[in-house]
Amino acid sequence: MSSTTLAPIEKPKPNRAMRRRARPKSGALTLLAQGEPMIWLTGGALVLSVAMILALLALVVFNAMGTFWPDRLVEITTVDGRKLLGEVTRSESYVPAASAFESLPEEHREQAQAAVGEDGEARRRLLRTGNYELTNEHFNWVSDYEIADESLPDWAIIFERRAWGRFYGTPKTLLVDGQPTAEAPEDVWAQFSEHLPEIQERFERANAIREHDLGRLNAREEDARLALTEARLHHGAESAEYAEANAHLTVLTAELTEERTEFATEIKELEDENNRYAVVVTTASGQEQTIPLSTVVLAYPANQLTWSQQLGVYFARWREFLFDMPREANTEGGVFPAIWGTVVMTLIMSLAVVPFGVLAALYLKEYAKAGPVVSAIRIAINNLAGVPSIVFGVFGLGFFCYIIGGFIDGGPKHVGIDPWPSGTWFVAVGFLAACGTGAFLLGVYNLSVRKAEMTPLRKVASWGAIALWIAAVALLVLVVMHLPHFNGFYEARTADGNPTFGKGALVWASLTLALLTLPVVIVATEEALSAVPNSMREGSYACGASKWQTIRRIVLPRAMPGIMTGMILAMARGAGEVAPLMLVGAVKVAPDLPLDTTFPFVHPDRSFLHLGFHIYDVGFQSPNSEAAIPLVYTTTLLLIGIVATLNAFAVLLRARLRRRFVVGQF
């Protein structure tokens, strides 16, 4: 092809130097360019935020770790002759009013004023003095200037009791059957320590009988009573069934009374044995108080403890805190039910929210065609994440507890819906079946039709399918709502005024939080799905895989670590949420755990304790708030610990999945 004439290659060379702009020479610009002050600004912001988080953690940890440390017992004699024995909980500086000195005896007044110093500031300490039934006070402020004498008495002992809080004093005698058996404090203490373990063991045994054996009997009686109510509701109070149930109940009651008496005797024996022992304690002010040994949880001579013994007391208190039930309006004892409730609720929540959110995100990302509707839905989901959580609580209470729960408890009539007559209902079911079938058939007709092949008929069919689906879902709701001859699964209990699901319950709390955390899961899953390269999907389609096979075998495994991230975020958010829980099931006192050894083991209808709510309750609702403040920090630390533990498990799981599906060995 030599004849081809090519265009000659000639490049006119423009004068580049001439076209260049003059560079501005300014001092400020040079500083910005060379000194990089933005490094300091951005780095400073980061350091500040990290420091704030660390400070928060340090505050909580520092306060929480000290809560259970056994302090020394200080005996203070004031100049006006008062004697106080207690633990120093904190100290502060203050300016005493001039009138404060006037109450002091004449001879000490000047000395006290001199002790205060130039600036008029004095130090005062808060002494936990306990002995509430004698003094009506748990705490006392003592200013340094009014102290005449301060000592650490050897035989000052702290008694932690099941009721009335702590008692501080010196043991005087030990009474067995009302007879003193020891006089010197060391002998009293030796005998006390010898008897206490067996007394506590008997106490536990009596408690176990009360809880398990008597509880079992009560449950049987409750069942019989419910059967009676049921007979009355179904057959009327005149019927033979009612009479039979009534007779059964009478027989059972007699039988149970007998058994109860047996258990009561057993309990009484144990308690009588326990009540033989008591210790007489002299307080600092010289009053004597008899303390039955069965009321003592823990006692120790605070000023004689060696370092290792202090550690022993410290860990014993931690163990009690973690594994025991709360006492004294939650200000004493443990938080085991709250730990349990928090963990179980978070797990049920995750089980509900993850599959639901992942399916929704799959539809949005993989199936839905981009358009205004999908965009609107996506914006709505993002906004849902910003709704105040208490709003979800109100929704949970109104919808889950009252409507769904009420329906489960007592059927349509109980929630104010008139059931349809059977005829109408069956016609509606017929319509439902027709709509469902129609929607299904129309959907199948348009399945995997490309947009280009859309004829007007197919368009009508696709809109028809959507309309029929909506109609079918609406009909389904109506049909269930108006179910005739359905009076709930807990008819008898509801009739007795005992709602089962129609109140705050573990399951409703979990579902409410699932709803609350749904946007988090959807958004995280969508992002994870977007991160799966399209070449993977194409490769799978090219192998002849269907859409669902591609999603299940390629897309989902690959996106799984990202989905797990969403779950972690949801769990962290859900476990720490308090406000909605106050409406839908978290309570101050729950007698039974939601998970126990009686059938069906998981009791989703029960109320539960939650650590977040517990913090609020202990800190702000307790009568003895000064004693509760350290517990607030400890419970907070525990909540942080639980959220961190749950997250750590999820992170480990994610790391395993990532190794498996993204890169590396199997």
Next chain:
Amino acid sequence: MMTVKETTTTTDKPGIRQMTPPHSRITRTPLVGDAAASAASDQPVVPQRDGGLLEAIARGEHVGTETHAAIGQHAAVLEVEKFNLWYAAKQALFDIGMSIPEGKVTAMIGPSGCGKSTLLRCVNRMNDLIDTVRIGGDMRLSGDSIYSAGVDVIELRKRMGMVFQKPNPFPMSIYENVVYPLRIDGVRDRRLLDEVCEHSLRGAALWEEAKDRLHESALSLSGGQQQRLCIARAIASEPEVLLLDEPCSALDPIATGKIEDLITELKGEYSVLIVTHNMQQAARISDNTAFMYLGRLLEYGPTVDMFTNPHLPETEDYVTGRFG
């Protein structure tokens, strides 16, 4: 830039500029015209020939295909008939007609944006995934229509294998990658799976390197090995035609050489349709070559003839590197 304006005005078709892909370098170069403008725009030089095919295409005229007589002598595994394709309003393929002979390697060459990949992806209907695509005409795989209504796309794709530009092994073990086409068919027979795995890996010349690490992640392989794994996956279902979309463009020369050897070995057992940018590659491995330009199939014939004695001057200009 005056010349461009002149060119478009002389075509008498106002829509012509939308019809051509915007990323094509050709469209930005004046096809006819003065040397100074052509040189100033820093673009490769295009042969200037009054009344040539390229100018006719620029005017939007219908251009036929120059098919060599030798093509019709073999039985065809895939036939393309009057195939047209639009991305929304923009036409990307114009009246393509060609037949791919059985057991041969057919290469498609042409400048970027000429529609080779689009045509290849139409064979197994991968373009169905794009909503805006409309097609006209039909293709036939061993006599069965690909585009008539009621064709099961899933079943259709199982009869073909496809390898993409970038290696795309799935995030699973090497073994699972190879037997993936069988897995989705629900095959659980361990013996059959093992057999297919070994056969395919041997077919893809990867067996020796991978046999001791079959259950390691496929992502631990090197790029060239990954691409051979993708070929193994594509031949695991014993496809009637193997579609290769620039399989070597993301690989280094050594890996490219291995893939080329492999394609030569696959010849005879499989019918291969390969898109390539590399004309030496097309010359080395293919039996037949198709030259495409701006959505048209200009010339189609045996590779030897296409490279040494093409019928069209435009083909010669392209294979000798005068434009493109």
